[in-house]
Amino acid sequence: xxxxxxxxxxxxxxxxxxxxxxxxxxxxxxxxxxxxxxxxxxxxxxxxxxxxxxxxxxxxxxxxxxxxxxxxxxxxxxxxxxxxxxxxxxxxxxxxxxxxxxxxxxxxxxxxxxxxxxxxxxxxxxxxxxxxxxxxxxxxxxxxxxxxxxxxxxxxxxxxxxxxxxxxxxxxxxxxxxxxxxxxxxxxxxxxxxxxxxxxxxxxxxxxxxxxxxxxxxxxxxxxxxxxxxxxxxxxxxxxxxxxxxxxxxxxxxxxxxxxxxxxxxxxxxxxxxxxxxxxxxxxxxxxxxxxxxxxxxxxxxxxxxxxxxxxxxxxxxxxxxxxxxxxxxxxxxxxxxxxxxxxxxxxxxxxxxxxxxxxxxxxxxxxxxxxxxxxxxx
Numbered sequence: 001x002x003x004x005x006x007x008x009x010x011x012x013x014x015x016x017x018x019x020x021x022x023x024x025x026x027x028x029x030x031x032x033x034x035x036x037x038x039x040x041x042x043x044x045x046x047x048x049x050x051x052x053x054x055x056x057x058x059x060x061x062x063x064x065x066x067x068x069x070x071x072x073x074x075x076x077x078x079x080x081x082x083x084x085x086x087x088x089x090x091x092x093x094x095x096x097x098x099x100x101x102x103x104x105x106x107x108x109x110x111x112x113x114x115x116x117x118x119x120x121x122x123x124x125x126x127x128x129x130x131x132x133x134x135x136x137x138x139x140x141x142x143x144x145x146x147x148x149x150x151x152x153x154x155x156x157x158x159x160x161x162x163x164x165x166x167x168x169x170x171x172x173x174x175x176x177x178x179x180x181x182x183x184x185x186x187x188x189x190x191x192x193x194x195x196x197x198x199x200x201x202x203x204x205x206x207x208x209x210x211x212x213x214x215x216x217x218x219x220x221x222x223x224x225x226x227x228x229x230x231x232x233x234x235x236x237x238x239x240x241x242x243x244x245x246x247x248x249x250x251x252x253x254x255x256x257x258x259x260x261x262x263x264x265x266x267x268x269x270x271x272x273x274x275x276x277x278x279x280x281x282x283x284x285x286x287x288x289x290x291x292x293x294x295x296x297x298x299x300x301x302x303x304x305x306x307x308x309x310x311x312x313x314x315x316x317x318x319x320x321x322x323x324x325x326x327x328x329x330x331x332x333x334x335x336x337x338x339x340x341x342x343x344x345x346x347x348x349x350x351x352x353x354x355x356x357x358x359x360x361x362x363x364x365x366x367x368x369x370x371x372x373x374x375x376x377x378x379x
Contacts (some may be wrong), residue, residue, distance in 0.1 A: 004300075028161065042330060043068065045104035047097055047125070050089035054242050056270045057309045058119045061139050062087055063302050064313035065114050071112045074131035080325045084315070091117055093112040093122035097253045101125045112331050114316050117309060118242065119143040119160075119188035121316075129153055135332045135339070137319065139312035143188050152336050155359040156312040156319070156352065157315070158287045160188050161195035163265050163364055164239060166285050166372075168199030169264055170366065170379075176235040180209040180227040182220070182249050189215075192239035192265060195274075208233050215243050224249075224256055238264040241284075242308075246271050251279040268308050272372060280372070285364045292308050294348035315347035 028356070033123040046065055049058030062085075069083045077083065086108050088100035090189045097116050105128075113129075113136045122141040127138045130150040136155075138146060142160030147153045171179060180201070183193035190212065195205050208230055213225045227233055238251060240246045246267060253260065254277075262282040272279055290298070290311040298306050323338040324330055345352040352360040367374040 026210050041082050043084050043086055043108055045088040045113040047100045047113055049092045049117045052091045054092045056268050056307050056338050057140055060307035060312040061309035064310035065113055065317050066303055068314040068317035078321050091119050092118050097121035097125050101128050105134055113312055114322050122146040132333050135336050137316040139316050140309040143191055154339055156316050158190045158361050163196035163285055163287060164192040165199040167265050168196050172203045172205050174329035177210050178206045178232045179235045179237050180233050180238050181207050183210045183212045184215050184243055186215055189239055192244050196239055207299040220249055220252055224252055228258055234260045242267050247275045250275050254278045279369050283368045285366050287364050289350040289365055291348050311349035315349050
């Protein structure tokens with residue numbers, strides 16, 4: 001009996017050693033594969049509005065970013081590596097943007113981030129990029145306080161004050177001299193409102209009323225009645241673009257009998273869809289100027305039209321890839337220096353010209369809403 005027990009114990013020991021060795025080998029092989037996979041990709045983070053108001057901007061940015069990553073990877077990647085997109089939803093809330101930044105740069109080890117979409121979230125994370133030495137490029141944020149606050153920050157979307165000043169030129173050139181100005185108590189909308197007012201008044205126009213409510217207001221009838229009571233007011237200008245305030249203002253103006261012409265700056269198709277006939281005839285300039293080739297590629301990929309952020313996000317990723325190839329490096333310090341040296345960039349979002357402060361300007365197009373559709377008109 002003792003002899004058989006000894007043999008059984010010996011066989012069991014052999015099996016344990018053999019099985020354990022195979023497990024260890026498998027674990028080692030899997031770890032090597034995981035390590036190789038991690039080392040062979042470059043994570044590109046995205047902080048975007050993927051829920052709530054403004055989600056159409058974030059979804060468009062994510063789509064543009066994904067399309068760029070796909071095109072780059074299919075053409076061989078960057079320096080022998082594939083790009084990998086990782087996306088976080090900030091819900092247009094500053095604290096969520098901060099959390100998204102820490103997650104992307106912490107557990108995801110991203111050294112490059114596309115976003116955020118809006119100025120309130122962009123300003124909230126601007127100082128973090130400097131501290132973490134992470135390169136960020138916003139595809140739709142429009143205040144200079146973002147890109148001019150750190151050498152790690154860039155904009156591929158034209159600053160909001162530039163287009164808003166152009167709107168002043170447009171309204172004045174069309175013969176209007178005394179306008180009501182509806183804005184909002186939000187960081188970038190206030191910039192737009194101030195830029196329009198200054199330019200319009202510099203030209204000799206008058207802004208009879210400026211209204212800047214909180215973005216969650218649901219009734220503007222009192223202010224609208226003031227506008228209608230002032231018979232010298234000949235147009236209404238809105239600088240609320242991405243917010244649903246445009247829809248409410250236009251609707252309540254029409255409900256109260258206003259026939260005043262409407263002007264705005266860049267608005268998205270979601271707002272126009274919700275606005276319906278109330279926004280008919282509204283004129284606005286926009287920096288959304290995708291090339292026909294990109295429009296076709298985007299439509300094929302996503303079965304939808306190009307929205308704000310899509311073409312600019314695509315260009316942002318291609319700029320990063322170009323910088324990494326040119327420097328043969330993923331070092332954010334080397335990449336940011338290369339990006340800062342770009343004077344002009346011919347992208348799918350248009351002909352971009354550096355302002356020397358890590359932002360870009362470009363030509364705009366003028367649109368008028370006809371049957372609910374924004375149609376390009378002569379400037």
